[in-house]
Amino acid sequence: MTTAERCLRKFGWVLATLMLAGCAVGPDYQRPVVDVGAQYRAVAGWTPARPADDALPADWWRLFNDPALDQLMQDVLVSNQTIAQVEAQYRQAQALLRASGALFFPVLGVDAGVTRSRSGQADATRQYNLGGSVTWEADLWGRIRRTVEADRAQVQASSAELAATRLSVQSTLAQTYFRIRAYDAERRLLDQTIAAYERSLQMTRNRFDAGVASQLDVSSAQVQLENALTQRLALDRQRAQLEHALAVLVGKAPSAFQLDEARVWVDVPEVPAGLPSQLLQRRPDVAAAERRVAAANAEIGVAQSAWFPDLTLSAQGGFRSGQWAQWLTAPFSFWSVGPALAMxxxxxxxxxxxxxxxxxxxxxxxxxxxxxxLTALQEVEDYLVAISGLGREQLSQGRALAAARESLRLTRNQYEAGLIDYLSVVQVETSALSAEREAISLGADRLIASVQLMAALGGGWQVDTPQDTAIEVITPEAAVR
Known part of the structure; x- marks a missing residue:
């Protein structure tokens, strides 16, 4: 066995010994404890109806059974630029993890060259060389391991942030969509109201011509009609702006997108709230925040490792000669091997x-x-209260709407019988129209609150592994391939 072979064998034993003996400085990670409570306050004392499956599905928007909404959700996942930006950041975090994982391995290098030199009056000489080198940093104190641990946690945080961004965009899209559908319903109501007001104005003019109505009645009918037309124009403006927002969400220019008016109204689905502790697995933003804590914990170890010496093992060898013909012969070979300690x-x-x-x-x-x-718990509590309260408001509004319709019927009969003036009719019709629009708005508010609750519960997202170990989205083996 040559001297070089003996040195290389010793070098290999040193590598193996150091890898086995190395330790990682810094604190081991423990997930911070948060008191989330045993149940939500908004559901205390009563048990809401639940589906057979107590968890939200990942495609939670399908609970509304709206094909147009389903298609928009598919488009937003493909074309939304905010999602594309966060997805690129996730890939960036993955690449950083692969780079830090590569620090576990030795660095191999090769060099070749020829130089020509001259000193004083001597003849110029050439020098040919070919060599290779191996350098490896022994991770004695765990600096590299803590770096990989921190970068892996950042990848997991980035993955959760991507899920949170998707959920936020989907929630915004669903809320915008249902508000547009509410405007569609209000526009149909106003179209019917305007047609009725136009008939009332014409009837009042006829009664004025016959001498049984006053000019005040005609003016009141005219004002009522113009107010309704103004409200209709305002709805057109508001709907157009929401349609533009919807276009941007699906990654299209507003001029290239149109959502046709449709008679669509869906029931509010039952939303299983679950337990507060489940938010730690259901909310991607909570998971992202917890993974950032794990990354920060590992960075403490990286910082503490700077107090200890770095050990670098290196070896190099090759051939060096002044003549090309003798370049690769044994007498002109060279090698070196040895450790370097720096602190x-x-x-x-x-x-x-x-x-x-x-x-x-x-x-x-x-x-x-x-x-x-805490913010996640507050949001869930808020939306549970909103859905419950809006449901009771809707029942009360339904009774008020029935009374307003009956009052309007009786008032119109009295006017046609000549018992009251048209100003009294205007007041009752205005009240009835307001009740009709409020009923539509409450229905939309309940749908939007249910969307917000589903988003607050995490939209069916689940971590890949239990939170008490870690959220794994990439294995250590994959990180160092």
């Missing part, structure tokens, strides 16, 4: 500052995680 002795407190910075970032991310959980 910073004084840096003016820079390492301490970086450790303090990492700990402060960890504390900030813990607070952000807890705040995200």
């Amino acid at each position: 910073t002795l004084f840096d003016g407190g820079a390492r301490s500052a970086r450790v303090d910075q990492a700990r402060a970032q960890y504390d900030a991310d813990v607070a952000a995680y807890r705040q995200t959980v």
Whole structure:
């Protein structure tokens, strides 16, 4: 066995020993504890009806049974630019994880060259060389492992952020869609109302010509008609703006998108709220915040590893000769192998500052995680209250609407019988129209509140693994391939 072979064998044993003996400095991660309560306050004391499956489906919007909404949801996942931006950021995080995982492996290099030199009056000489090198940093203190741990957590956070962005865009689309459909219903109502007001104006003019109505009655009917026309124009403007917003959500120019008016109205589905603790698995923004805490925890170890020496093992060898013919012969070969130990002795407190910075970032991310959980709980409670309250309001509004319709029927009969003037009719018709529009608006509000509740519950999203271990979206083996 040659000297070079013996040195390379010793080099391999040193590598294996160091890999087995290495330890990772810094704290091991523990998920921060948050008190989420045993149940939602809004459902305390009563049990809402639940589907057989207690969890929301991933395609939660299909609970509304609206084909047009289903198609828009497919389009938004393909063409929405906000989702495309966050998806690119997710791929960027994956690439960063692969780069940090590559630090586990030695770096191989090769070089070849020829140089021509001259000194004083001597003849010029040429030097041919061909060599290779191997350099490997022993991860004695876990700096590389903590770096990979932090980058893996960032990838998982980025994956959850992508899911949160998709859910947010889908929720916004559904809310915009249902508001447009409410405007469609209001426009049909106003079209019918305008037609009735036009008939009333013509009838009042005929009665004025016959001498049984006053000019005040004609003016009142005219004002009523113009007000209804103005409201109709306002609805057109508001619907057009929402249609433009919908176009941008699906990645199209407003001029290239149109949502035809349709007679679509759906029932409000039952939404299984589950338990507060389930939000830790259901909410992607909560999962993203928790993964950022894990990344910050690993960064503490990276900062602390700077206090320990770095050990680099390297080897190189090759051929060097002044004549081309002798270039690759054994007498002109060279090699070297050996470790290098490097440590910073004084840096003016820079390492301490970086450790303090990492700990402060960890504390900030813990607070952000807890705040995200509390905000998620608040949103669920708010929308549970909204759905329950809007349901009761809708029942009350239904009774008010029935009374307004009956009052309008009686008032019109009295006017046609000549018992009252048209100003009294105008007042009752205005009240009835307001009741009709309020009923439509409450129905839309309940649909929108149900969409908001589904989004607040995470829209059927689930973490891939239990939260007490980690959210795994990429394995360590895949990270270092």
